[in-house]
Amino acid sequence: MFEDGWGLSLIVFLPVVGAGAVLLIPRAQEQAQKLTALLFAGASFALSVFLAIGFDYGVAGFQANTAADTTWIGAINSHYHIGVDGISLPLLVLSTLMTLLSIVYSWNHWPEPENPKAFLVLILVLATGMAGTFVALDLILFFVFFEVVLLPMYFMIGIWGDKNKVKLPVVERVVEMRIYASLKFFLFTLFGSAFMLLGFLALYFRSGDGAAQRTFDIVELSMRSDLFTGVFAFWVFAALFLGFAVKVPMFPFHTWLPDAHTAAPTVGSVLLAAILLKLGTYGFVRIALPILPNEAEEWAWFIGVLAVIGIIYASLACLAQTDMKRLIAFSSVGHMGFVMLGIATLTDIGINAAIIGMVAHGAITGMLFFVVGSMSHRYHTRDMARLGGNQKLMPIMGGIFGFVAMASLGLPGLAGFWGEFMALLASWQPAAALSTDLFRTLMVIGAVGTVLTAGYMLWMLQRVNFGEPPEEWSSHELHDVDKWEMAAWVPLLAGILVLGVFPRLVFGATNDAVIEMIEAGWRFVGG
Amino acid sequence: MIGTPIFDVFSTLLAGVNHASRFNDGGALAAGAWMIPVVPMVMAFLIVFFGKRSPWKGWVMATGTMLFVAIYGMALFLMNLVEGITYQGSVWLSDVGTTAFGVLNVEWGWMVDGLSIMMYFLVGVVGVLIFWYARGYMEDDVRYTWFFASFTLFAGGMLVLVSAPNLIQLIVGWELVGVSSYLLIGHYWEEHQNSSAAIKAFMTNKVADVGLFVGAIIIGVSVGSFRFSEILGVVEGESGDSTLAKYAFWAGLAIFIGAMGKSAQFPLHVWLPDAMAGPTPVSALMHAATMVTAGVYLIGRLFPFYMNDLFASDVRTVIIIVGAATLLLAGLLALVQDDIKRVLAYSTLSQLGYMTAAMGAGAYTAGLFHLFTHGFFKALLFLGAGSIIHAVHSNNMSDMGGLRKYMPRTFWTFLIGSFALAGIFPLAGFWSKDEILASIQYDASHGGGAVASTVLVVAIIGAFVTALYMTRTVYLTFFGKYKGDAHPHESPKTMTLPMVGLTIGAVGLGALNIPGITTWFTDSLAARFVAPGDHHATSIEWVLAIIGTAAALAGIALGYRLWHRDAAIQRDRDTFRIPVLYPLLENKYYIDDFYMGNIIRPVRGPLARAVDWFNSHIIDSVVNGAGYLARGLGKTVYLFDQRGIDGVINVSGFAASFAGGMLRLFQTGRVQHYAIMIFAGTVFLVVGLIIF
Secondary structure (H helix, E strand, O other): OOHHHHHHHHHHHHHHHHHHHHHHOOOOOHHHHHHHHHHHHHHHHHHHHHHHHHOOOOOOOOEOOOOOOOEEEHHHOEEOOEOEOOOHHHHHHHHHHHHHHHHHHHOOOOOOOOOHHHHHHHHHHHHHHHHHHHHEOEHHHHHHHHHHOHHHHHHHHHHHOOOOEEEOOOOOOEEEHHHHHHHHHHHHHHHHHHHHHHHHHHHHHHOOOOOOOOOOEHHHHHHOHHHOOHHHHHHHHHHHHHHHHHHOOOOOOOOHHHHHHHHOOHHHHHHHHHHHHHHHHHHHHHHHHHHOHHHHHHHHHHHHHHHHHHHHHHHHHHHOOOEHHHHHHHHHHHHHHHHHHHHHOOOHHHHHHHHHHHHHHHHHHHHHHHHHHHHHHHHOOOEHHHOOOHHHHOHHHHHHHHHHHHHHOOOOOOOHHHHHHHHHHHHHOOOOOOOHHHHHHHHHHHHHHHHHHHHHHHHHHHHHOOOOOOHHHHOOOOOOOOHHHHHHHHHHHHHHHHHHHOOHHHHHHHHHHHHHHHHHHOHHHOO | OOOOHHHHHHHHHHHOOOOOOOOEOOHHHHHHHHHHHHHHHHHHHHHHHHHHHOHHHHHHHHHHHHHHHHHHHHHHHHHHHHHOEOEEEEEEEEEEOOOOOOOEEEEEEEEEOHHHHHHHHHHHHHHHHHHHHHHHHOOOOOOHHHHHHHHHHHHHHHHHHHHOOEHHHHHHHHHHHHHHHHHHHOOOOOOHHHHHHHHHHHHHHHHHHHHHHHHHHHHHHHHOOOEHHHHHHHHHOOOOOOHHHHHHHHHHHHHHHHHHHHOOOOOOOOHHHHHHHOOHHHHHHHHHOOOHHHHHHHHHHOHHHHHOOOOHHHHHHHHHHHHHHHHHHHHHHHOOOOEHHHHHHHHHHHHHHHHHHHHHOOOHHHHHHHHHHHHHHHHHHHHHHHHHHHHHOOOEHHHOOOOOOOOHHHHHHHHHHHHHHHOOOOOHHHHHHHHHHHHHHHHHHHHHHHHHHHHHHHHHHHHHHHHHHHHHHHHHHHOOOOOOOOOOOOOOHHHHHHHHHHHHHHHHHHHHHOOOOOOHHHHHHOOOOOOOOOOOOOOOOHHHHHHHHHHHHHHHHHHHHHHOOOOOOOHHHHOOOOOOHHHHHHOHHHHHHHHHHHHHHHHHHHHHHHHHHHHHHHHHHHHHHHHHHHHHHHHHHHHHHHOOOOOHHHHHHHHHHHHHHHHOHHHHOOHHHHHHHHHHHHHHHHHHHHHO
């Protein structure tokens, strides 16, 4: 069933079909809407699992793909070309899983104003956008999916987000958090992707040099990478960099993220952290590096330096936060810094590290947002100064929170360790063309970043979980983790542990594809 | 289906085992030793989920696990005494990469050689006694089951660490020990200072881990493998032009920084005294068999690397100096403590200083022998202290006194433990400490030079100080009149029997390694894939033994003079007030204050706030400013447009007013309305693209 891309298309489009189905169900029948959404998201996830089981792991290259000549927009030679390889497979499975778990979690956790129907539709549309981005092998297709993701998230934040008013510093305006954050998220990303689109177009036009037809095909463009050189390559890489770096987000393009995460409803934050950020890093791995390998070598030092600045900067910013959710949002910037450091080394180990780092960050930070969301749902505040003794009030919740915080600070034996450690490992010996001294310095600074990471995580645990509960809460009857939360979380918690003990679940898929990419990319530079 | 990773592991479980044998390969006993780390790890999880419903609420599961480790460790220990085992088993987990560095081999393995067998034995035997004791001590604890789960995890993490045949697995165990110690130190997290102590321990170790990570990466990448057998193989090959040799000094130094964290060496020792916040059985296990021994163990594991002149032998100068500094400075601190557990904590630091100094002097056997004997008598002392605390409900010696009448069994075992620690003939501590002194002396005349000679003097002074503070402790606790308000009583048998068990070890284990007479310990520790290449004494150094004993006796004599009389009523003389030194000791050399005032507070406070300010006031202002600027531009152009200037302007006016419209959302809040416009626009563009 995975021949000719049919199965893959189902994985991608089942959710949006589900969205249509949910739309048709009358508003009053909430249960039917939820079941429908669950069914479609579940089917999409189940198919992606079948895909992973049937995947041929020993082989590099794309599988389950559509035929390359499935023309989509003939005039610009754009094809409906989708497929997965070892790099995209783990991310695809992660995205379908997170969608499913988000719907399970939403079962009885509707943010204000409720309207489950609209919310479910948005999740499902989002799911198609996310899965589509990971399988698209045509730049226009990639761009469309990349942008499709924006709208549902924009509405999620804007409608279901935090209604508190904040005063912006310096410009001195009072804005409603959800409006400000959603707009900032939308415009910031759009700003980046406008440049990205320019880069795509430039690649398209230059790809016709030589006798061949112009193309948007990622595989095809990767094979023509020797056409893209000099000043042209510089500007194209700069454009792609802007598009992806905003999405990752890398310092200093990260400021939309803390606001968006803080303002978003729980499920919005989860999907934002778990999947949306990966679209940026995935873009680097899938598009920027294979198509512009020589230029990537020129930019690597810059990316590496920004990544490490991000690690330290975000960790320090975390230490200053009083809002739990905002703290975790900033921690994402730091963790994605490790992912980008891995990519910047341009080595097989570094890129493997980046991918397992993405998967681990998706599970761990997604999980953290789930827990923090559930906690603030009960306490009606995220201000750590008002919390305390959570371990006593809600022992299971506190235990899960502690476990995930430990995973987040990169505890070996849990998923977060591999991405961090291997990114540092790769930095000791980056690709031949890169400055060893610089990357070794980055390695040591990055390692210091792990200390700061441990610092803010433990400090947060102390403020929230430990101590005696403040009077405000000691008389409250607080429900510990309920069954829907359990159902949504157990798979992630188990995944964090299993991936930590048995990282081959990811490496088994990624390694061959990464090696193939490295070898293909630098064939022309004698590397 | 078969190609799927999850299915492969089963086949590799059977096929991936490899072993090399210079000694005996240990047969089925060694091949099955994977259970030593795995059983406790699995059991820790099982206790969390099922412990409450199991007999004794999880205690049976936990102690049964430790009993299993103890028996297995003992069997291996005996077998190793007879014929020497070197075995290395592994299960392949994953390969990553092929190009720049070579293949990173992720594997799970278990090392069965003299060094790890000694640790299995120590962790198992000392562990089971402490677990046994903890049943009585923790009886009324609110989180009894949870305590035994994390306690099992703690021991399990240590076993993962010592069974590791490669640096990555060692790091896994290393951090597991760290995190479970965090859980245990902060066991009474209701009180802020306890969770702070837990954080302090974790963070200090994390700082040191930067060194371990960096060192491990340098070594691993240089050798192309993280396996000890291959790393030490390169060392044994003595190729001075290898990549490893090039970076050996820095790698060795970085690894030692990691070891300094776990083994609490000066100046990274600050976490250990505060770690007393945990329940006493935790302190006992932490100070005896697990955690603090990890650093010394790691140096021992990589010993040939530190011995070889082509590699990291220069680092040994750093190691011996750090060790000597720790042994003296911490010993002095023990003199002024009132909290009995803190006295013991500083004494642990001091003894770890001895071990580290021995490793620095190139004395593999002596350092590890002291680690081994110290494990027994320090556990004994902690259990004794716990028994006292259990009886008088206070940690402070100013609330004790005269207890020998109330708790005779605790008194006698504690006294023997103190004599062992002070190095009195013929207890275990005498033999191990004497061997360290002899090794440092040997080093002084074989290349160690003035540094080693100075360290020898420091070590002898240290022996004097050790005897002095232990005499003080014994007098303040057991002699004079009882000063507290509780009704002291002897502890139950579940607590005193394990103490008796440890006493046997503290008395008799020296016999394993009497220079010139018995070589059991030396021989069994020498069962390694690559010979450690150390020097160990083959006959008793009479002069040193006499000097060392004299120093200890002098310490006891002075202690007797200072504290035996009126100790019951003279609280002023509880502390040892040397005019200049006392303020320094009272404030722990101001090191904690220095860290707090100059590193932690500035980073957490001003620096973090500055970054946050920069984020919201500078970077974000650029973003917001750009937004408002664009809106203002849009308004202006729109006005311009409205005044009737058409033509080319219309186009940009449309664009600008569109931008202005979007940006007006900052204020109107009618998000749905405008968002629909954006959506419509996007759909329009996409449809347009498809059509054309």
